[in-house]
Amino acid sequence: MPTSSQPSRPSELSEPAQSFQQSVIDEFRANGGKVGGPFEGEDLLLLTTTGARSGAARTTPLGYVRHGDSLLVVGSNLGGPRHPGWYHNLLARPLVEVEIGARAFQALAVPAEGARREELFAHVVRAAPGYGEYQAGTDRLLPVVVLERAEPDDWEGPGEVRTLADKVMEVHTWLRGQLRQVRAETDAHFAARAAHRGAGEAPVPGLGLQIRQRCLAFCQALEFHHVSEDGHLFPGIARHHPGLADVFDRLAREHRTIARIQGELAELLAGVHIADPQRFRTELAAMSAELNAHLDHEEEALIPLLADVPWPPAGPPAAP
Template sequence: MPIDFNQPVIEEFRANKGRVGGYFEGARLLLLTTTGARTGRPHTTPLGYLPDGGDRVLVIASAAGAPRHPAWFHNLLAHPQVTVESGAFTYEARAVVLEGEERDRAFARAVEAEPGWAEYQAKTTRVLPVIALHEIVPDGPPNINASSMGEAIKVVHDAFRRELALIRAEMNDAGGKAGTGGSALGAQLRVNCLTFCAGLHNHHTGEDLAMFPFLAERHPELAPALARLRDEHERIAELVEDLRRVVGDENADPDTARREVERLTEELEAHLTYEEEQLIPLLDAR
């Protein structure tokens, strides 16, 4: 029986809610489950991905520059509905292969952010496909990979922490390049920032409209904590808007953007920690 080298990565990813070590450590990683083109059986593959704003992410069928497309690409051509695991969430998605200029722009962004993609392309005569995974939004609440409401808060918060840590590292790298002659943020880094800002805004809006009223009704003693958390949401929203304004400029100064990210990081970490301290023990009380 052949050894599946992906299986330990898949198991580690699921056990640690998206955190892995080894080759994928520090990378944006998801698990993509496709339906076999010939067998009809599910197949799960760990893949690096690119944020792309809104309800979609991008993956590249590089196969490390192999002469043939990977099996998962043939599977999604036959069955475009796929399952995506992000660590915090599991959701259904519709796979769309990008064509023409849209594909070329997306691939150029990827290469600018990580030159390894260009190295893979140089190893093969095939054009590496770029695929957009469009989330199919469910009617009900999102499927969070957690066994309790308290754990769900921690899982989602940790996903924001991981992404912000990646952006900070990318910002620091961009700042260094600026000091050696670079003058603007890379296009993919700007997309990463804007996607993070949108996700954080949506998360806090959901808390304000759903979770906090739910808790206020059942636990009146939480009123002071919830009031503080709402106030912090407003402050963080201001910082998010400041960051959006900076990185929305194609000629954004990397050092200015880095300072905005650091301001947001400091306030957001304090907010997440306080929310966990106040809400998780209550939500997970037996």
């Protein structure tokens, strides 16, 4: 039976349902992804989202179907009239954690739209016909969410990561790659609109959920990166290099400027559809200019200082 019907917010579940869901999660983690009972033999994963309102981590067992290198999950909610809570969470924060078998990885969650949604839902129903029954039982269009691996390790980076300098460069490469991809998709939209001739709307790539989710994921990762730098990396380096005070003051100012642009982008992405596409494009260009200049300066000033710091950091010594 498909398990994507489980809501992710405890307030949506009765106490017995919460207890049952937690028992499935515990059994999954204790047995490398294998569970018994009604889900024995099913393709099951754990999806951890961040609460759209609470900001708390929410883990949900879900059935999944493979599609190429991606995983598909469906917001069936047993064919009920409302989307499950985990779906609302990933619309707000598209970077999620997926556990499958004994592996865990970060993923970008992108709901499919239009013809692609129809194609993917048909693929899901061929593998798990129960979802077709859920769709037949509701007027709500069941969301089909594509989970794509989104970790920096999956992007072309500096090669093997052995030092903190390598790790910082890996993250910078991933951030630059995400931003380039969003800009390329946005530019394709406007180029197709400009080239359109004749009556009617231009048949152009939409500024839809693919761009929205990727841009939100980029903003989510960028915020985490800068908070980590301000809270840990920069103070640690500053203690050993007091002569770099002016550098850190400049980097802090740049973080504030980038955070302001990031907030303006987030405001435009608050709805399911991007508000004011032209302004979105302008803010995206401003983010690209500011961020790339900031990363260039940070790399020039700090990367040489991190080249001899091993990564990952050594753990505490073993107890005698």
